[in-house]
Amino acid sequence: MEVTDVRSYVVDADWRNWFFVVVETDEGISGVGEALSGEGLTAALEATMDAHKHYVIGEDPLNRKKINRRMMRYPFAWRGGKLISAIGSAIDIALWDIAGKYYDEPVWKLLGGKVHDEIPVYANGWHIGERTPENYAHHAEKAVKDQEYPALKCDPFAHYEYSLSNAQIEEVAELLEAVRDAVGWDVGIGLDCHGRFSVRGAIQVAEALSEYDIMFLEEPVELEDREAMAEVNRRVSMPVATGERIYNNATMNDVINEGACDIIQPDLTNYGSLAELQHAAEMAKSRYMTFAPHNPNAGVSTAAGLHLCAGIENLEVLEHMSRDVAWGNEVVRHDFEVRDGVIEVPDEPGLGVEFDEEAAKQYPGEPKDSHSLFDEEGALKRP
Ligand SMILES: [Mg+2]
DSSP states (O other): OOEEEEEEEEEEETTEEEEEEEEEETTSOEEEEEEOOTTTTHHHHHHHHHHHGGGTTTSOTTOHHHHHHHHHHSOOTTTTOHHHHHHHHHHHHHHHHHHHHHHTSBHHHHTTOOSOSEEEEEEESTTOSOOSHHHHHHHHHHHHHHHOOSEEEEOOOTTOOBOOOHHHHHHHHHHHHHHHHHHOSSSEEEEEOTTOBOHHHHHHHHHHHGGGOEEEEEOOSOTTOHHHHHHHHHHOSSOEEEOTTOOSHHHHHHHHHTTOOSEEOOBTTTSSOHHHHHHHHHHHHHTTOEEOOBOOSOHHHHHHHHHHHTTOTTBOOEEEESSOOTTHHHHEEESOOOBTTEEEOOOSSBTSEEEOHHHHHHSBOOOOTTOSSBOTTSOBOOO
């Protein structure tokens, strides 16, 4: 079998574009992959994919190691950068899809088997719209009632940075109070800080909000300073989670060994390969840390996450978008869904998704100025 073509698709997904690749073979088997798109950089991903697909075309799609090595090591000037890691991930996921279809087995089995039949998920994206206690309460209740999510993540900190005034703390506390009133105390609440605080600010926030029983504090400070992250981790009572912007095991190794967090959150679509993610999970396991992949992505990334997480002993939870653009399921068709707070691991050959190239063309993603996580008022811009 030989790879004959690699096609990229940029799909509009409101506040960001999704980026998919389809890898075609001469045996009529094709696979689909996804790269982390985020904030309108899909044009750069597209160009990077075009410039690197010659490393894939003509190769045996079952020889992922060789293809991955070519993509990650052969480029020199930008070797190992985030863009190359992201397209490397997309290609790797597509190659696993092909391998599953070729061997007529689900990807989890080819990855080494599973210790979980169902994967716990938490909701992100639920608190779209106005940053008010009413909107937070309404959508929190809806996510838990309608979709049975056992945990919710939000970033309630608007555009605040470094540290908060008492009035700002009070404002954030009112949002969390509204969520607790709406969903009770059995539902987990994760707080994503998006790296915005100083060490002092992060500790101040954690102390002020600990009464809401926070399941994890995500990226309290910028990741570049791992000493700062480790200091926050030592000084706050809630677990610290980080890793969505780490895209290689050299950095992840440092984060783990320096005790910078309790939970690692690598993203499946920018980490280069599923094999590297398995390695990251093993490193975390050796230091009694858990694994909770970042996944604010589309259905291909979620499917890859389900297959990968199935075999991860120290799995904590997988992220999942509870609200997203309506055409997501048209572009990536799949049978899996959230039930009782979990998603069953798919058993179909490959990833268990069907990527509709015609549907993808109907919703082309354009570069937009507005591709950013927040609007001017600090509310999350989501559909
Ligand atoms: Mg995050």
